[in-house]
Amino acid sequence: MSLLDAVRRRRSQPIVTAEAPSHDELLPLVTAAACAADHGALTPWRLIELRGDARARLGTALAEASRAEAGDATKIAAKPMRAPLLIAVVVTVQPNPKIADWEQEAGAAGVAHMLSLLLDDAGWGVMWRSGQLTRSQPVRVLHGLADNEQLLGWLYVGGRPEREKPGERAVFPAERYLSVL
Template identity: 45%
Template structure:
């Protein structure tokens, strides 16, 4: 069942975006994911390298991930973490060597597309939470996801239908401490005689 669409206003999307603590059954199908991801790909991407990929986990694929998390942690209770949402989207960075695009820029693109993807899911009424954890680089997790050498797991978008009690007003944030203006440097006065040493 497709949830009620939230809003198409970007400011409204940002004001109402949440990381739901509880997800109910229901998730976007592959066709909807592909459509939204195609829109998210409009984020800045120096060189159009597309240095990322998304890996969709549904059903028993989540069980396989849960088993890998349990093995990596040595704690069987960790397996349940993969079942907190009906759909998980693994975010994978796949950087390439490029003379003009350092890896940090490629990481920035992967983060930007994931953020845009999450906002687009929210616009369609779905909830999503970007989760990481201490075992992203663990061998059992990498093996379960069949990651290639050089690929780096950045976390999972836990996706589903948010519980109806999720949400509520966000605080009004104060941006002033995080925004400053660089004033032009004061001109250094020349010494007597007009020479600058």
């Protein structure tokens, strides 16, 4: 399958099974994802694996950040349990007179997207999730973020359910979004 076919086939996978790639299986994918554009070769990102109880601790931090009613807090706390592996995507902004903060955040987002494509191609179900609580104080503390770091969200990763097959997408109207100057 060509890269073009693999990218066209990719779909966010909101429901995954309990299987997940191991740490060792992730390493070559992260190595490949690091080939994403990185102005100045700053590597303005890092990734954090959350498995097992770490997902429950994230749920507690999300519930705390939401200040929700008891029933809603339980629903919010359960969200990280939707997948056996969450990969937190962190942008680590480095002071640089030539490379703006937004470029560094774009580079980190590029790594996250590249990693999601690589995971999908390796047969895993992946969905990038974020939301209003992503940059809340309890979530920052849980992830151990430094002052120069921000969380971009999490890649929720797990096995693909057998019944889930990518459907056909409508052809994207590229002519509307690509102009010539």
